Amino acid sequence: MEKVKAELLYEGKAKKMYAVVGRPEEVWVEYKDSLTAFNAQKTGSFAGKGMINAKITSLLYGRLKKAGIPTHLIADVSDTEMICEKLTIIPLEVVTRNRLAGSTAKKLGKDEGTSLEKPLVEFYYKDDALGDPFLSDDQALMMKAVPARADLEILKTKALEINRVLRAEFEKAGLELIDFKLEFGRNAKNEIVLADEVSPDTCRLWDFKTGEKFDKDRFRRDLGKVEESYQAVLHRLKGEQS
Ligand code: ADP
Ligand code: UDP
Numbered sequence: 001m002e003k004v005k006a007e008l009l010y011e012g013k014a015k016k017m018y019a020v021v022g023r024p025e026e027v028w029v030e031y032k033d034s035l036t037a038f039n040a041q042k043t044g045s046f047a048g049k050g051m052i053n054a055k056i057t058s059l060l061y062g063r064l065k066k067a068g069i070p071t072h073l074i075a076d077v078s079d080t081e082m083i084c085e086k087l088t089i090i091p092l093e094v095v096t097r098n099r100l101a102g103s104t105a106k107k108l109g110k111d112e113g114t115s116l117e118k119p120l121v122e123f124y125y126k127d128d129a130l131g132d133p134f135l136s137d138d139q140a141l142m143m144k145a146v147p148a149r150a151d152l153e154i155l156k157t158k159a160l161e162i163n164r165v166l167r168a169e170f171e172k173a174g175l176e177l178i179d180f181k182l183e184f185g186r187n188a189k190n191e192i193v194l195a196d197e198v199s200p201d202t203c204r205l206w207d208f209k210t211g212e213k214f215d216k217d218r219f220r221r222d223l224g225k226v227e228e229s230y231q232a233v234l235h236r237l238k239g240e241q242s
Contacts, residue, residue, distance in 0.1 A: 087185025
């Protein structure tokens, strides 16, 4: 039977989350055209941005599934919408870094692009009012982001597994995955599942040959060609010329 969109549950900066008629265990996710940075202090948009991020997420979550990594994606319903497993989101942004960039490079006094001997996984507290602060493992436990230290280890292991798959997928597209943010949630069986999205909004992606940026830093730093870069990521992942 065809699924039907029900009431709006939540509107965020990049997506709207709706209920699904008769399916309390599912959520109807709609990607918006808006772009925000610096905790929504900078805003913008372009037509088709929601479609590009929905398609990139769907494509990558399909490839993660093939690699044996479960995600919340159940089915695409349109170019901008997908049905996902409804999860209780763990209030941590799980950031994985293959090279140092952005505020972390600055904070540690390193050049942007400094390579790392092994990937770093970090936790940030998902709280816009606090500006998503960095949390140590002990702080994450103190804030009860997860019940036990073992959960933090599960998140780190999953992030590193996902990093291996995503790095390889982006490499085939001529892009280096510099860093990215993941969100996880728990389903009815209490399993930890990858949620939210993976897109140029949530990853830093640099061209392997030229180092050119293809991600939200183009918007954050007013580098121009934002729309073209997002489109190119989708085309390249699909194996098309960009
Ligand atoms: P934000 O809340 O930061 O503005 P979005 O606009 O992307 O971000 O909103 C999507 C919201 O839905 C986020 O708060 C995210 O944690 C949450 N979310 C993502 N996937 C799921 C899911 N499968 N079940 C429930 N909530 C989810
Ligand atoms: N990121 C994200 N959402 C956030 C914070 C970070 O998607 O709320 C992504 C960001 O796009 C980058 C990675 O996580 O790919 C690491 O971001 P970093 O902590 O370096 O953020 P900066 O302060 O430099 O923007």
